[in-house]
Amino acid sequence: MRVVWVTDVHLNFVEVERMKAFADAIMRERPDRIFVTGDTAEAHDVEKCFDLMRAIAPCHGVLGNHDYYGSSIAALRDRARRTGWWLPHEPVRLTEATMLVGVDGWGDGRCGNLESRVLLSDWKEIAELDGLLFCESAQRCAKLQAVGAAEADALRIQLATLEPTRELIVLTHVPPFPEACWYQGKQSSPDWLPWFTCVAVGEVLLAHARAHPAMTITVLCGHTHGTGEYRPVENLVVRTGGWPPGVQSYGNPIVQDAWAIL
Template sequence: MTHSKLAWLTDIHLDFLSDAQIAAFGAEVAATGADGVILTGDISVARALGGHLAKLVASWRMPCWFVAGNHDYYGASIAKMREALTQLPSIEPRLRWLPASGVVKLDADHALVGVDGWGDGQLGNAQTTPIVFNDHVRIEELKTETRAELVEVVQQIGRDEAARLRALLGEALAPHRHVYVATHIPPFREATTHQGHVCGDDFLPWMTCHAVGEVLREMAASHPDRRITVLAGHTHDRCELQIADNLAIRVGAAEYGKPAVEALLELA
């Protein structure tokens, strides 16, 4: 089956909605006529994620490919949550966590891959910033004793995400001329914005995944006859940039309590 019209959603934060509102939004997405959905993270919180996703897709006949955002791990362990996400298709076949889904062939020319990404502390003032995110107190692996330990943990997560993406892109780029990459955390400094301006160095450590960005630049440079389009979220601030001749990024906007379809992607 080919997928030529995709609805892209990001940062829908279903934990701010009632069940009726989730169902209504699901119906709104279905009414777009899309034959697939890409969801780039911050869907809910850990304890409610599975239930909220099931309610969202209840009226859908198309698959939902998603990555998890930092909020989706709140109240849980990253490792245990990812085990659960890997098992989701056996419970609800329409729900497919992209890091475990390999290369998704959309049609002869287009493919989709995805990794969650993480604010990996490589850019900005990771060691000295006074900014502390809820991630650092609500996600098990990030409850460290010192800032140095926290930075070490998030940098390793970033490296792991980058390694996974390198493998996925290596497989996807050879047979497809255009690959979409879904991720939650913007992987480029210049695409990590607030109210249209690049985030300052106190926020950048937790707002961008530099390791993933480096892999994207490298893979685009080594495949000049292929296109890569990155879809991201996290900042709630819309941003579209051309990073290289064959590498572009779109970061979606969002507002708590008001989920929306960020874009309809027509494959051509």
């Protein structure tokens, strides 16, 4: 099975010609499946943008924070549950040796500088997070920690129902470890880490990897727009998709990788 991975394509910012070049780049890889790790567009057009990719091959994806812009987490998830491509339902068997799970993940205010003055548009664009722009850091982090904990629970439930498998691929939007938050070739600064890492999901992944040493777990994520790899333990690797240092990401959707799954 041949797969293509894309992330953070933010198609709502992309010109028609560039969109066509992006579709051509995916088609050149002749994928059987397309993996999408979030920030595809915004709430009003995310399904339409997925439909463009689904016209090429079946998609499996998660939603990123930007996908929720202009709506609420609850409302968009209600819609996503009906699509067939949104992963947080139940594990998907890709091949005899490989299973796929996914969870959106959320920057959960649990690492880096929790007093950070970096502010996100999430906190005015997403209904459940409204008000977080103008509150105390502790209150903001408490709310985000609750969102992150719910993501970890969703992943834990999927892993509990997982059939025995040699290879596990996990799609998520937010890097699950601070060491996997790449930006311009380096780890993101402490001021960005609270919003760039889902520590709670990382804990679930690490526990699962340690409990199943014969299983190889590959996590694909995005969100930081910088590319890199981090291996916290031998059988768990996190690949963060993005653009090389100095290369424009917004308006420049690319294929992160294409490979064959056995």
